[in-house]
Amino acid sequence: MRWVRYEVGGNETFGIVEGEQIIDVTGNPFDGFERTATSRAMAETKLLAPVMPRTFYAAGLNYADHVIAAANKRGELPNLPKAADVGYRAVNSITGHDDPIIVPADATEQLQYEGEIVVVIGKEVKNLTEETVWDCILGYTIGNDVSERTWQRGDRTMWRGKNTDTFAPMGPWIETELDLEAAMTTVRVNGEEKITFKTTSMIFGIAEFLIRMSQYCTLYPRDVVWMGTEGVTDNMVDGDVCEIEITGIGVLRNELKWLGK
Numbered sequence: 001m002r003w004v005r006y007e008v009g010g011n012e013t014f015g016i017v018e019g020e021q022i023i024d025v026t027g028n029p030f031d032g033f034e035r036t037a038t039s040r041a042m043a044e045t046k047l048l049a050p051v052m053p054r055t056f057y058a059a060g061l062n063y064a065d066h067v068i069a070a071a072n073k074r075g076e077l078p079n080l081p082k083a084a085d086v087g088y089r090a091v092n093s094i095t096g097h098d099d100p101i102i103v104p105a106d107a108t109e110q111l112q113y114e115g116e117i118v119v120v121i122g123k124e125v126k127n128l129t130e131e132t133v134w135d136c137i138l139g140y141t142i143g144n145d146v147s148e149r150t151w152q153r154g155d156r157t158m159w160r161g162k163n164t165d166t167f168a169p170m171g172p173w174i175e176t177e178l179d180l181e182a183a184m185t186t187v188r189v190n191g192e193e194k195i196t197f198k199t200t201s202m203i204f205g206i207a208e209f210l211i212r213m214s215q216y217c218t219l220y221p222r223d224v225v226w227m228g229t230e231g232v233t234d235n236m237v238d239g240d241v242c243e244i245e246i247t248g249i250g251v252l253r254n255e256l257k258w259l260g261k
Contacts, residue, residue: 003029003139003174005048017042017173029138029174030122030221049096049170050141051120053224055217056094056168058145059209060085062202062228069232084204084212089145089226090163097171097252103238104164105260107148111236114145114229115187115244117199119206120174121223128214133207136219139176142244142252143226144169147233169254170224178248180206185229188243189236197230199246 002017014029015022020042027033061067061081068078095101103111122138145168152161162168183199209225236242238258245251 001139001176003050003176004045004172005050006045007048012048015040029176047097047172049094050172050174051170051222051224052094053091053222054220055223056089056091057213057223057225058087058089058162059202059204059226059228060087062204062209063197063230064201064203065197065231066229067203080203084209086209086213086217089168090159092165093163093168095166095169095254097169097254099166099169099254100257101144101146101169101242101254102166103148103256103258105258107258108150109235109237110149111256112147112149112233113187113189113194113236113242113244114147114233115185115195115246116143116145116226116229117141117183117185117246117249118143118170119210119225119227121219121225122221124218124220126214126218128211128219130207130211133210136210137206138221139174140178140180140246140249141170141174141224142172142246142249143224144242144244144252144254145226145229168226169252171252172250175249183247183249185247186245188245189234189240191241191243194234195231201230202227 004015015024021039024036024038025033118141120138125136148161152158185199186196187194238261241255243251243253
């Protein structure tokens with residue numbers, strides 16, 4: 001099942017994607033729902049980010065090639081994490097599919113994409129185990145962790161480099177039935193493929209992250225966990241269109257709008 005979020009009469013609503021149509025529902029996928037007889041054309045519907053989380057978690061340095069590439073740029077020896085390393089992002093940074101990524105005028109040329117699979121939590125849980133961990137997941141969506149590297153290196157808390165408004169596009173929908181092992185992540189800029197990698201080739205997998213997190217943090221419905229990216233990332237410029245595609249989910253697409261350019 002694919003869940004989308006959009007506005008009807010100024011109110012947030014959820015719907016189910018069936019082909020090129022969206023079926024309106026009453027309720028939502030987190031608290032219960034019922035289908036209605038109302039449908040609308042996908043092509044004529046402005047989608048919102050598929051969920052606004054209570055907490056926005058992010059896996060830190062979770063793909064080996066990405067860790068190695070970052071260390072090489074700094075002239076350091078790679079230091080792979082010894083345990084699942086959990087970070088946070090700001091909800092204000094979230095924007096939706098086909099929304100512009102608004103880049104402040106004083107950003108440097110070191111503005112880069114990071115294509116990530118996003119886990120959407122479906123119910124409140126604590127102290128997950130290998131037997132229970134998968135039951136808490138509603139589904140998966142796609143994220144682009146836009147990163148201003150100069151700010152990321154220079155600000156002690158990365159507050160601008162990762163959390164500027166619109167720097168976290170997410171969408172286009174939540175896919176509840178995904179073959180994770182078959183999933184591949186591809187990043188394209190202006191139609192040119194930049195990188196393709198096996199989505200699950202993580203240092204620590206989804207289950208390991210959620211189990212460790214839930215020892216200390218209660219996970220709630222609508223929470224999201226961005227699982228990191230692989231490889232070397234390139235700079236983007238004003239007008240670039242960045243697409244993140246994950247097999248079995250779809251394509252997240254956003255254009256850069258650089259203020260002052």
